[in-house]
Amino acid sequence: QVQLAESGGGLVQAGGSLRLSCVVSGTIFSFRINTMGWYRQAPGKQRELVAVINRDGSTNYADSLKGRFTISRDNAKRTVSLQMNSLKPEDTAVYFCQLKPPSGRDVWGQGTQVTVSS
Numbered sequence: 001q002v003q004l005a006e007s008g009g010g011l012v013q014a015g016g017s018l019r020l021s022c023v024v025s026g027t028i029f030s031f032r033i034n035t036m037g038w039y040r041q042a043p044g045k046q047r048e049l050v051a052v053i054n055r056d057g058s059t060n061y062a063d064s065l066k067g068r069f070t071i072s073r074d075n076a077k078r079t080v081s082l083q084m085n086s087l088k089p090e091d092t093a094v095y096f097c098q099l100k101p102p103s104g105r106d107v108w109g110q111g112t113q114v115t116v117s118s
Contacts, residue, residue: 017085053072
């Protein structure tokens with residue numbers, strides 16, 4: 001059983017920064033072989049990709065977020081982080097951590113709320 005726990009969400013003013021963290025716990029063969037990602041979902045909207053970091057360390061970002069958000073991982077600590085800078089009200093959403101194994105079902109965290117005020 002694998003569980004993901006996000007933290008770091010909260011209320012921040014436009015232009016500010018937040019750092020989200022996701023800790024992977026439970027039984028897992030190897031953390032490092034899994035792709036890790038961040039997604040977000042605003043009320044009434046579909047869940048959308050924010051950023052992904054692959055097992056080789058390469059990253060992918062939503063085009064609109066590139067340059068403001070940075071994803072990173074620490075395989076020893078079994079964590080993935082999302083540094084969010086220059087936040088805008090449009091970034092307000094629930095942010096979810098995802099573990100995507102080479103094969104099999106994805107694992108999702110419960111989400112953490114990020115609210116950006118104007």
